[in-house]
Amino acid sequence: MHPVREQNKINKRKAIIDAAIKLFSRNGYEQTSIEELAREAGVGKGTVYSYFQTKKEIVHAFCEAELDFTRSELAAHTNPESSLQEQLLVIFMAEFKHITENRDFGRIYLQESVFPREHHGEADLEMQNQYFEILYPIYRGAQRRGELRSDLELLHIAGHFWALHLLILSCWYNGMIPTKEAPEAMKTLINQAVDGLKPPTI
């Protein structure tokens, strides 16, 4: 094998991401140049671009990692006996908090992952699925308890709730929902989705 190289690559990649977090956090995304970033990471400018295709991709990389981590962390630790609404609220609001506390990072991450320039490889699709699958146990549990219909595909259920989560984020970015009202809004939307928009059949 090529153990030295492999290790170097991993270290450098981490060094770049660490430098990015540090500088982007301190001075902002736009205000930090790649040269500055490279210097902080102790590599040349060109090297940065051999690890990441674009400046945005750097943000994307560590946001994805961090969100993936907290999400699976939460999904695993959420009380599986509480109601679907509660469980989803915990997870989506944690994610909401993460994103909104770093407005710039969050924006770039969302822009790139929701409406990407190109769906790069199969790796990206894999990522998306994995993203959804973390929540599957929660939905399955809700189906078992009779909170959700069992005749629906998990993918469609997951998509539906994820869409509502996106909506909240979009409203926040557009200044239509202040931070503290987000949980209430999310709750309303979840209930709407669960209960249905048509009048109850008596």
Added chain:
Amino acid sequence: MHPVREQNKINKRKAIIDAAIKLFSRNGYEQTSIEELAREAGVGKGTVYSYFQTKKEIVHAFCEAELDFTRSELAAHTNPESSLQEQLLVIFMAEFKHITENRDFGRIYLQESVFPREHHGEADLEMQNQYFEILYPIYRGAQRRGELRSDLELLHIAGHFWALHLLILSCWYNGMIPTKEAPEAMKTLINQAVDGLKPPTI
């Protein structure tokens, strides 16, 4: 008044947008420089930036105009007696077609309007509301016919369906839904939202 100036401003703005449509369509967004664009529009580079803050904003401007037009056009001409599902499908799919036929424009427009850098002024919020309000008559009609609950706020209903529309677009941009399957997917989601995700109460 200042009639000459006013008129000049309107003309120049239009000239810039026309040049943008022409060049962006022919050569692509990234491949067209502002200098080129300015030359085509018959103005100086700096002038472009006195009409638009950024390059993206030019795309945003004509996308918004075009989408607004087709949307209100459709909303007005849709058969108000057909089912909610049909009416929404016509409108959302027209919008979907517009966006997906111009992948680049659509992407930039969506990125900027769904997750904007800053919610600029009140004008922007006004725009958003107007955007929703075009669909209000359709939702009110559905409420009257008993297809939608009347105890829900129109804003929440509109948001809910708009979220699903966004989801379809995101899936398309991520290569998860090919163009021809979009209507079917949208239909499924609309029905899910209307019927509700919980099991029917017997």
Added chain:
DNA sequence: CCATAAAATCGACCGTGGTCAATTTGTTTT
């Protein structure tokens, strides 16, 4: 241990998005 190939690194370089002080054009005042 040296020779050779392959991979990784680098920073000078390029094109472009965006800025700004100087200039032109249009409007108002005397």
Added chain:
DNA sequence: AAAACAAATTGACCACGGTCGATTTTATGG
């Protein structure tokens, strides 16, 4: 009509994102 003012226009200029060929570092084979 001329002077004084304000708004609009301009292109030289700057900083930065991204590229690429030259250079260094690591792995392999004899």
